[in-house]
Each structure stands twice: as C-alpha cells, then as structure tokens.
Amino acid sequence: MSHPLLILFKRDCSLFLRRRQDAIAIIGFFLVAVALFPLGISPEPQILRTIAPGAVWIAALFAIVLALERLFTDDLADGTLEQQLLSAQPQSMVVLVRLAAHWLVTGLPLVLLSPLIGLQFGLHGAETGVLTLSLILGTPVLVLIGGIGAALTAGLRGSGGLVTLLLLPLYVPVLVLGTAAVSATMTQSSPEAHLSLLGAALLVALVLAPWATAAALRITID
Amino acid sequence: MDTITPSPTDVIGEARLEARKLSVQRGERILFRDLQIQLHTGQALLVAGPNGAGKTTLLRTLCGLSQPAQGSIHWRGQDIAELREEYRTQLLYMGHRNGSKDELSCQENLEVAMGIAGRPTSFDERYRALAEVGLGGLEEMPARYLSQGQQRRLSLARLTLTRAALWVLDEPFNALDAQAMSWLTGRLETHLAAGGLAVLTSHYDVRLRGDLRRLNLGGH
Numbered sequence: 001m002s003h004p005l006l007i008l009f010k011r012d013c014s015l016f017l018r019r020r021q022d023a024i025a026i027i028g029f030f031l032v033a034v035a036l037f038p039l040g041i042s043p044e045p046q047i048l049r050t051i052a053p054g055a056v057w058i059a060a061l062f063a064i065v066l067a068l069e070r071l072f073t074d075d076l077a078d079g080t081l082e083q084q085l086l087s088a089q090p091q092s093m094v095v096l097v098r099l100a101a102h103w104l105v106t107g108l109p110l111v112l113l114s115p116l117i118g119l120q121f122g123l124h125g126a127e128t129g130v131l132t133l134s135l136i137l138g139t140p141v142l143v144l145i146g147g148i149g150a151a152l153t154a155g156l157r158g159s160g161g162l163v164t165l166l167l168l169p170l171y172v173p174v175l176v177l178g179t180a181a182v183s184a185t186m187t188q189s190s191p192e193a194h195l196s197l198l199g200a201a202l203l204v205a206l207v208l209a210p211w212a213t214a215a216a217l218r219i220t221i222d
Numbered sequence: 223m224d225t226i227t228p229s230p231t232d233v234i235g236e237a238r239l240e241a242r243k244l245s246v247q248r249g250e251r252i253l254f255r256d257l258q259i260q261l262h263t264g265q266a267l268l269v270a271g272p273n274g275a276g277k278t279t280l281l282r283t284l285c286g287l288s289q290p291a292q293g294s295i296h297w298r299g300q301d302i303a304e305l306r307e308e309y310r311t312q313l314l315y316m317g318h319r320n321g322s323k324d325e326l327s328c329q330e331n332l333e334v335a336m337g338i339a340g341r342p343t344s345f346d347e348r349y350r351a352l353a354e355v356g357l358g359g360l361e362e363m364p365a366r367y368l369s370q371g372q373q374r375r376l377s378l379a380r381l382t383l384t385r386a387a388l389w390v391l392d393e394p395f396n397a398l399d400a401q402a403m404s405w406l407t408g409r410l411e412t413h414l415a416a417g418g419l420a421v422l423t424s425h426y427d428v429r430l431r432g433d434l435r436r437l438n439l440g441g442h
Contacts, residue, residue, distance in 0.1 A: 007337030079319025088340025
C-alpha cells in the first residue's frame, strides 16, 4: 500500500467507513424510493413489471446524485483538495482514483441490491440479470459524469440543486439505454445493443471525465 | 519538540525559482503587476505586506494553484505550466487550512499527506516525525480532537519527512507556541543549509540564519 494512488484510494474508503451514516442514507434513499413506486402507481403485478426498469434506474440515478454532493466539498473546505491537486501524480489520475473509490462505496451497493429489487417487482431471472448488468455498466458513467458537475459546484453554497440541474440532461441517454436494455429482455428481444452502447459510454466517460473534472477543480480552487 | 534533529534532506543541487513579469488579478482588481522574483538554492523569500496585498495569492500562484493574469513562473529554467507533476514532486505547500481530515488519526493524516506528495513513509518514520513536532502519544488520535495549534503541528510534521526542494509556507507561524516557533525556525535553517528554497509569509518578524530576502507587496 505505498503507491500514492493506492494510499489515496485507501483514504477515501476508510473515510467513508468512518462516516457510515452517509452510506446508510444513500442506500436507504434508494430502497425507499424504489418501494414508493408500487405504493404510488399500482400494486398490479403486470404494471409493476412494466415500470420496474424505470423505477430502479431513476432511484439509482437520484441516489448517486445525492451522494455526489459531498465528493469534493469537504475536501475543499479542509484544504485536502489543494494537497491532492498538488500531488506528484497527474491530476486526472488523482480524480479517477477518487471517482473509483466513490463508485465502490456508493454505486456498487446499489448494483448488489438490484437483484433483490428485481424480485420485489416480480422480474424473471434473465431480466434481473440484465438489470444488474445495466447498472454495473451505467452507474460508473453516472458517477464519472457527475464528478464534473460536483467539481464545478464544489465552491458554491447549497450546490446540490444546481448539480442536479446541470447533470440531468447528460444523464438522460444513460437512463434511456439502461431501462431499454431491461425492457428489451421483457419483450424477448436482445438487450445486446443497449448494453454495448452503455459499455461504449463507460469507456468514453472513463477517458474524458477525469480530465474534465480535473480542469473543473482547477477552476474551483483558483 | 525538545530536540532539533535535522532530518535527512537530500542534496538538492542547483535549483532556481523565477517569476517573470508576473501580474496577478483577483476579480477585477489587479494585486500586483510585473513582479520579478529570482530565488536560488539556499535562499528564502519572506513576502510581507498589509492584509489583502496578495501575499496568499502570490504563494498560490507560485505553486500553480492560481493562474497568473500575465507572466510565468519557471523552475530550474522551465515553465511550471509545462512541468506539472514534475514540479509538484519538488514542492511542498502549506496553506491557511491544515489539510487534515477530522476522521483520520494523526498518523493516517501524515501517511496520506506524504503519500500523495510522492513520498511514501513507513510507520516508524511517521511516529518519529509526530514525536518531533510534539504530538508523541497522540498518533492514533483522530485529528478532530486536536487543538488549533496541535493541528498546525500535524501539518508541520510534513516538513520533517519531505524531500521537496521548494517550501511554500503561508503563515506557518500562526497558532504556534514559542517552542514550536523556534523548532520551525530551526527546521527552515536546516532546509536552507541543505540547499533548499523557501517562500513564506508571516506577520511575525522572522529571523533566520541564512539568506533571507524580503519582498514587500502592496506599496501602492
């Protein structure tokens, strides 16, 4: 554990473990939001199956936006963000490591819970599998894109709403592809095209987002 | 903080920090214009001036955290905008904020601070460094329970471990007691004697054995 980026990764994970209430709040939000859909729309099994992909994806999306708010604000306030930007590593790599750690603690739990949610909505095995797969590919994209918004608004007070407004247009394609993949499976057609596009979006985001986020952080900290 | 043990600083070799025709602007206001700085191995620069003269901004610009409106900064003859992390590995910056996480212990904070600066440390090294700045016995205490002065000392512990050639310290004497101040002065002297460079601001009258230059900002 002596590489600078590993130390940073370990730091983010242990910080999150010591603020367990944050993790619980995010997972709790996700579970409650998903549970509200049947109550608000209809408990009819057929309707539940139809709305399942959208409900899960929308809840996951908002849970991730909620978690992103604190990604850089705390570090900006206590001066550790400055030290990270002055690191001996390329700034985009520092950002990528921080986003990876953030996904691991906020995105991965949602992915792991999704089979359970699938059961709740009466999805079949293959459909649940595709739902989980779409979340594995899609939630990192949400975190990567979200990093740019979080970096731009880190210095502003009460920036939560602004991040959401900035990000939602960029999130639409991911949401559409993710839900469409599951819906395709329900109509016995192949989800391959949607999943491939999600995978492509992930690759593009992996290359561009850390670089853009580092640039945004330099502006925020100036 | 009883003993002043000079930490092993690598032989730094010939190093030069240069600001060429530097102009810095905050919002609409120009803080200073056409500033020239030349700092060589073994020299320290004390930036003085009234509040709001741009001391902190100058220090942040020298680190590359803020962008100058005009002019450029050169390290060993090369523009720092091109050197990027190559410059940052040789730089240690201490700002107003201590840069420690409340949730992490002193020892962990030091591990992270040194680690991301490209200087991995062993457990023993960190314990020794903390003992030297007077935080012995508090190694596993979360930083949130430290007093203001102790948090400052935690930040100073980096100075005992770093191998950076250039130290940029913004008000390093703030919140320190007399003992810690004399320790810091000693540490700065060792650094300069080993061929290091330092840029600092201070409201106190700093006296150092060594080549200390003064720069007054905000004369207009």
